Amino acid sequence: MTTLALAKAINEGLRTAMEDDPKVLIMGEDVGKLGGVFRVTDGLQKDFGEDRVIDTPLAESGIIGTAIGLALRGYRPVCEIQFDGFVFPAADQIITQLAKMPLRSLGKIKLPIVVRIPFGGGIGAVEHHSESPEAYFTHTSGLRVAVCSNPSDGYHMIRQAIRSDDPVIFFEPKRRYWDKAEVDRNVTPLPFDRGQVVRPGTDVTVLAYGPMVKTCLEAATAAAEEGRSLEVVDLRSLSPLDTDLIFESVRRTGRCVVAHEAPVYSGLGAEIAARVTEACFYNLEAPVLRVGGFSTPYPPSRLEDHYLPDLDRVLDAVDRTFTF
């Protein structure tokens, strides 16, 4: 057991993956000497060399496109997109090529590529540095979409993502990069496509991922003081979703709230609400409620506390599930 910040835990996961497999490469802007703007790749170029930790030209489509070519040659590139809002120049390569080439080849091509994206708000950043674009990618078949929320998952899930023979879009909650927790390197991790109950409860199932897991755990602590028991589920995998876990929990509690930073409209919460309603209709005491960003672009940072769902907005939704 060691105590690590999330950024450092992912760094350790990357290091271990590179030690385990000489085909693993790191690619991205400023990932070399600088170690990435969040230092997630700190020290890796020094230890593994410039051929394995590649400072790329400043062009996101180029990063993904050349990573595909390297994967066709047998490499396992881990690409860093510097910020969420900068993934869109790469969207074409991700959606038309990365996600579809294995099918195009009838399974003869595998593209074990990981696209790491620091995402979400809460760091007082300028425009394009606080977005939550996960739904664009969950809507794209052929990709796996995963989100870590804590250092232990950061360490283990990045390794699982790299080992996967499928392309993985790997979201990292940037405002939690500096949060520390214990990491057990020797524990057998949960399967990559499984969610996890991070706080058991009996009254309401609260589903979250990434940065909102911590917020929802804090909400559960506050609710407990008022005698209400929230079960908090960290979804971890957004594509595919661990629907077995979600349905089992909602069938027990009868109430469900989904929280994410991304806009509610056409967000993950919409998909989850529809599926929970289909599968758990007779167990539900209330409609599935969603908490998330507004249907606006991400606001200037002085307003982000209003945009980002906080403990009170989660609890407000929890309260509303008792009014039906």
Next chain:
Amino acid sequence: MTYASGAEAPFELVQLLTPEGERVEHPAYDIDLTAEEVRALYRDLVLVRRVDMEAVALQRQGELGIWASLLGQEAAQIGSGRALTDADMAFPTYREHGVAWCRGVDPVNLLGLFRGVNHGGWDPAEHNFHLYTIVIGSQTLHAVGYAMGIQRDGAEAASIVYFGDGATSQGDVNESFIWASVFNAPVVFFCQNNQWAISEPLEKQSRIPLYRRASGFGFPGVRVDGNDVFACLAVTRQALKNAREGQGPTLIEAFTYRMGAHTTSDDPTRYRVAGELEAWKLKDPIERVKAYLFKNQLADQEFFEKVDAEAADLGRDVRKRCLEMPDPHPLEIFDHVYAEPHTLLKEEREQYAAYLSTFEGGGK
């Protein structure tokens, strides 16, 4: 290489065989082909034109959804395709039927894509010929990444990527030039400038000759007569050799002409004058090789008849096997999307299988 930096080139267009079938010398490029090798190139040119013709006919008869004809571009494709070694890797657009031929891909596999039974499906690693890429220019980055892999493996190989004049406006193509340049990647950019991007003439893409773009990115560019199979072979061979020897990328602009429509869905009479086509017919890539073989008595009438007969057989065979291609089973829609088991697809597959089973004959 001293020559090929674009503006300083002593001869702007590399040509080794005139449209009349005369061998001409070029100061920077030469080629020494045996009679047998020339006959083999002629055979390639004729056979791929025949496959292409059959495919157009199949589309007209409703057996293919669409077809992108290579008519007029045979020399560019056979010349460059025959310059490749087995270890080299080719990245095509959707029109490289001639290169596919050189790489040993069964033409029927190409037809499968246009018939709609799959999106490709040949094994790129078996032929070192990547799948067709329909999004314009995307494959240029794949080729550069692959070349970076070759560098890391320390292998003696290069990649070659095909694209058209329209693609040179794409961001990905320009990014691939930058990447190839700064990483000195062993890649050859083979641009078939067939003068038309569907209906848009080259003036809509560029104010300068395309091969001169290369100098701005820091590597050599050369324009070759794309209807001259000798010149395409010689220039591509040299560029691949340079790439394999660590001299980095080359942009080859094969100056050619799309004799037919962009695809079978297109009507070029709406945007180009008939005279242009007539002028290019005089530069036909096959006729000049035939004239060369005749004039130099490297082939007799029997040879030409034999090639024609072989082409007719190939056309018949391709047609027959195209019509025999079975439609995939409905549940194959879920196959190969992921390499590893995926719970959502498993669930949807089971649900659709159950739905199909409610129909007589299982919905097929």
